[in-house]
Amino acid sequence: MRMTANHRIPIAIRSLAVLCACTVTGLVVGGLVAYQSTELKLDHYGRQLIAYAEAYNSEIITTLDEVNASPHPFCSDQDINRLRELVYHGHIVKEIGRVRNNMLYCTSVNGRLDHPIQETPADLVTPSGKSIWLNKSLYSVPGMRGDITQYGEADFIAAQNAFGDLREDPMGYTTTLANHVTGKVLPTAGDPLKLTNQEVLAERELLRGDTFYVARCSERFAPCMVTSITLHKAWLMNSSLIGGFALIGVLAGVVFASMNLLHWNDRSLQAQLRRALRYNQITVVYQPIVEIKTGKIVGAEALARWIDEDGNYVRPDVFVSAAEELGIIGKLTRVVLDCVVTELGEHLRSHPQFYISVNIAAADLADPQFLPALENVLRTHDIATRSINLELTERSTADHHMAISAIHKLRERGHQFFIDDFGTGYSSLSYLNQLAVDAIKIDRAFTDAIGTGSLTAAIVPQILSMAATLGVTVVVEGVERAEQSAYFAALQQHILAQGWHFGEAIPAKDLMRLFESREAEKLLA
Numbered sequence: 001m002r003m004t005a006n007h008r009i010p011i012a013i014r015s016l017a018v019l020c021a022c023t024v025t026g027l028v029v030g031g032l033v034a035y036q037s038t039e040l041k042l043d044h045y046g047r048q049l050i051a052y053a054e055a056y057n058s059e060i061i062t063t064l065d066e067v068n069a070s071p072h073p074f075c076s077d078q079d080i081n082r083l084r085e086l087v088y089h090g091h092i093v094k095e096i097g098r099v100r101n102n103m104l105y106c107t108s109v110n111g112r113l114d115h116p117i118q119e120t121p122a123d124l125v126t127p128s129g130k131s132i133w134l135n136k137s138l139y140s141v142p143g144m145r146g147d148i149t150q151y152g153e154a155d156f157i158a159a160q161n162a163f164g165d166l167r168e169d170p171m172g173y174t175t176t177l178a179n180h181v182t183g184k185v186l187p188t189a190g191d192p193l194k195l196t197n198q199e200v201l202a203e204r205e206l207l208r209g210d211t212f213y214v215a216r217c218s219e220r221f222a223p224c225m226v227t228s229i230t231l232h233k234a235w236l237m238n239s240s241l242i243g244g245f246a247l248i249g250v251l252a253g254v255v256f257a258s259m260n261l262l263h264w265n266d267r268s269l270q271a272q273l274r275r276a277l278r279y280n281q282i283t284v285v286y287q288p289i290v291e292i293k294t295g296k297i298v299g300a301e302a303l304a305r306w307i308d309e310d311g312n313y314v315r316p317d318v319f320v321s322a323a324e325e326l327g328i329i330g331k332l333t334r335v336v337l338d339c340v341v342t343e344l345g346e347h348l349r350s351h352p353q354f355y356i357s358v359n360i361a362a363a364d365l366a367d368p369q370f371l372p373a374l375e376n377v378l379r380t381h382d383i384a385t386r387s388i389n390l391e392l393t394e395r396s397t398a399d400h401h402m403a404i405s406a407i408h409k410l411r412e413r414g415h416q417f418f419i420d421d422f423g424t425g426y427s428s429l430s431y432l433n434q435l436a437v438d439a440i441k442i443d444r445a446f447t448d449a450i451g452t453g454s455l456t457a458a459i460v461p462q463i464l465s466m467a468a469t470l471g472v473t474v475v476v477e478g479v480e481r482a483e484q485s486a487y488f489a490a491l492q493q494h495i496l497a498q499g500w501h502f503g504e505a506i507p508a509k510d511l512m513r514l515f516e517s518r519e520a521e522k523l524l525a
């Protein structure tokens with residue numbers, strides 16, 4: 001798995017994807033903010049219009065009340081003068097008329113009419129009993145049209161451009177008159193109404209075609225206001241806001257993409273190892289552990305393997321030490337454990353006597369999360385604790401107190417505990433007794449010394465006898481040659497062994513095949 005040129009393409013694509021994702025996120029966030037801001041503006045604008053419409057209605061009502069309360073005889077000169085005074089003082093009133101039994105008798109413009117005029121039926125009657133005619137041709141000013149409100153014996157003609165000052169660009173509005181009882185809504189001015197009566201009366205915010213609408217109604221009077229803006233105008237109004245967010249997105253994208261590139265361009269062993277652990281680039285092979293007298297495979301040791309991003313094989317002792325120095329050895333242990341239960345779970349469940357030895361580090365023993373995580377992974381895969389042995393180098397047990405208590409807890413839960421590389425570290429006989437382990441793995445240096453007559457070779461029988469005294473199983477490491485195997489096989493002691501003579505570390509499927517073939521041979525023998 002070479003990860004040079006080939007590997008950089010996905011990194012570049014990933015960086016580009018990060019850049020695009022951040023930019024799109026910036027645009028989306030900008031769009032949402034712009035949407036919120038536009039809705040707020042339309043809402044604010046609609047409420048302003050409603051407030052204005054309410055003031056407009058107040059003037060109509062006050063004026064009509066004053067006319068109806070006139071102390072002068074109906075359509076007398078004083079009465080007509082009073083109408084003219086009210087028009088003069090009003091803001092939006094253009095004309096006032098006097099009405100009796102649906103007949104118009106006099107107006108502020110024309111005075112008394114020679115012939116009273118019959119009124120047509122009103123367009124809308126409000127719940128308070130006011131009759132309203134919209135855009136009606138005016139008797140008093142031929143050719144002109146106006147909105148008329150009539151109440152009691154008075155009618156009121158309002159200025160057509162009463163809302164003219166409020167037409168803000170680029171917002172648009174439509175004034176409507178609503179009868180809240182009948183649900184009738186009459187558009188009066190502004191753009192054609194694209195909302196239904198129900199939508200107006202429900203004061204909804206809606207997108208119709210390319211236009212966004214917000215309807216607001218007066219609580220006291222008939223008017224409702226529909227404010228609107230086309231998406232194009234909204235985009236123009238908010239382009240700098242959206243652009244700002246998009247720019248932030250691009251900048252964030254550049255930062256993240258650069259971090260990504262830097263992250264992947266750091267080719268140091270440490271950086272690559274971190275990535276290997278994060279992206280599951282560590283694999284595991286298994287070296288058989290056999291009964292030296294029979295050759296029966298009783299288990300295997302899980303050994304981590306790593307090909308770095310430049311395609312180079314990195315020796316486990318190198319990356320294991322690096323992981324320890326970086327404080328990420330716990331992650332390596334968990335990656336290996338995950339591999340074991342995934343690759344060999346089925347085999348372990350169906351062969352309860354078979355076990356896998358997993359190397360752990362002193363840091364794992366000290367980590368309070370280690371045991372719960374181990375239990376969790378075994379529970380999830382329904383694997384017995386007996387099926388997973390833990391191996392710790394003798395050197396790693398230097399902190400006696402911590403090692404004794406951690407090993408005790410693990411054994412209590414059913415794990416077997418092996419001391420690795422025995423003879424190279426600091427164990428004294430009494431210390432080994434205190435550690436209370438299941439097996440010691442005699443370091444390869446002793447196996448190599450067999451038959452050499454060296455001092456190292458002379459120590460082997462002492463170690464074996466010490467183990468026998470303590471009732472601890474012995475696993476001999478690094479058995480490469482037949483004579484080494486024969487030496488240990490000739491002993492009375494029950495000894496397990498590991499080494500190239502019995503088999504190198506192999507992938508899980510090969511291990512299972514080897515196990516099955518040995519079992520078959522045994523049956524045939």
Ligand SMILES: Nc1nc2c(ncn2[C@@H]2O[C@H](COP(=O)(O)O[C@H]3[C@@H](O)[C@H](n4cnc5c(=O)[nH]c(N)nc54)O[C@@H]3COP(=O)(O)O)[C@@H](O)[C@H]2O)c(=O)[nH]1
Nearest residue numbers: 303304316317320336359360361420421478479480499500
């Ligand atoms: N904490 C962890 N340590 C780990 C893990 N995986 C490996 N290791 C430790 O790294 C050290 C080197 O391991 P490796 O290169 O895998 O070497 C092992 C065998 O391949 C090798 N071996 C086995 N048989 C022979 C042999 O006949 N001759 C010979 N020259 N070498 C042989 O020995 C290594 C196994 O040794 P040991 O663990 O002492 O039983 C080593 O210390 C590994 O433990 C890991 O996941 N975590």
